[in-house]
Amino acid sequence: MSTAIRSLGRLFLVPAPLDFMCETQVPLSHVMPLHTLQIASQLSHWVCENAKSTRALLKRIDAVCPLKTPLQSQQLVELPRLVHKKGDHAAGVDTSGLLANALAGHDMGLVSEAGMPAVADPGSSLVRAAHDAGVEVIPLVGPSSLLLALSASGLNGQQFAFVGYLPQDTAERAQRIQTLEKHALKTGETQLCIETPYRNQALWQALLGHLQAHTRLCRSSNLSLPQMQTVSKRVADWRKNPGELDKHTPVVFAFGP
């Protein structure tokens, strides 16, 4: 009788709750399936966006599913700074060296500060390297602010694009908003974008200032948290009562016809 031996470890993509840097923490059972927590609790080799937030997450997981390896014995390696700064594709950094543990037979986890790793967050270069090295990639179910926002927007969910961060320069941002809106109105494609919380108010004012009155604009804040709120209406209606965004709340913006 032969026993199957797995010579390579696998790369698990472990989602994180969406409460990173938020005042309120959400119970893990609100946003993570038990299976995701169980798998994560068995891992002891991590590649992460941020070692400190990963340790905090592992402590929270430990309280629900005891970790197989004590936290102080776990191996956490951060993605290179250039990947953080420029994104995996623009950075063009070779992260295959971070897969050494998987090549040595250990299962590994990839985790970001919030949400699905490698989606609106760094990590895709490591996933790509895993495929190239024959390391199996297994995504686990968890929260994604983009999908929650899209679902709740009332905008077209059968055709959509996540366009990332818009330019910070006022004129460039205005032009980008108008280009995206033109595309959205022509094709029906919903446009999703995000910003670092302390720049949300500037982006919000730019969207209200440059989108057409009839375009529908949706603002989802604190997704998956108790104080979550999604408001979706025509720009003309928003302009009557635009409100203000604080510097700490995570927001996803979406617009389209």
Add this chain to the structure above:
Amino acid sequence: MSTAIRSLGRLFLVPAPLDFMCETQVPLSHVMPLHTLQIASQLSHWVCENAKSTRALLKRIDAVCPLKTPLQSQQLVELPRLVHKKGDHAAGVDTSGLLANALAGHDMGLVSEAGMPAVADPGSSLVRAAHDAGVEVIPLVGPSSLLLALSASGLNGQQFAFVGYLPQDTAERAQRIQTLEKHALKTGETQLCIETPYRNQALWQALLGHLQAHTRLCRSSNLSLPQMQTVSKRVADWRKNPGELDKHTPVVFAFGP
């Protein structure tokens, strides 16, 4: 002392497991946070893509979190056929009448056959109607094949588009694939598409036939199920051993630079 009275019900967006029409069923605890199941178990007024699959889902939920209202007393209303066929935006159907229960003070659930409602599935017209009627929209965490596929693809997750279904006509499909690829290579934006399972093989052959050799193409099948598999490589490498897709397996395709 005043007691807050909620005069309107809320619209909960309830995700469904990704095993619809699949041979294997996944335990709900693998793909749904406990909180999502608890909320769903309290609802008794539903708008759904498919009443039969919703009843089957409610039975599975009942086994984990007993339903507050027995299944036979629950109210299930299907979205209009035109919305199924053409999509909410193209159909232009007014679905606000389906919110009657929420306007009468009952919490309601929107659910599709698989994954997040109103994402790559009908339902966004109802969500839009809810916003317009002042009904609070609350998306719950659960599985989304698109996000799992993107995360596992190794493709750019910081800029991506879901383009839905490609044309069935051979020439039109070829042209569409080339247009999407040109856009992807120019902008770096990952392109995600799906097909009904019995047409997956035709789409697969078209992708392999019309994409450029250097383009990276990812195929994710059976996402979140035990037999889940994601393979991501250059088109040139796929052509050496393209494999075949069966008529029953749900697949998400993604490509980009």
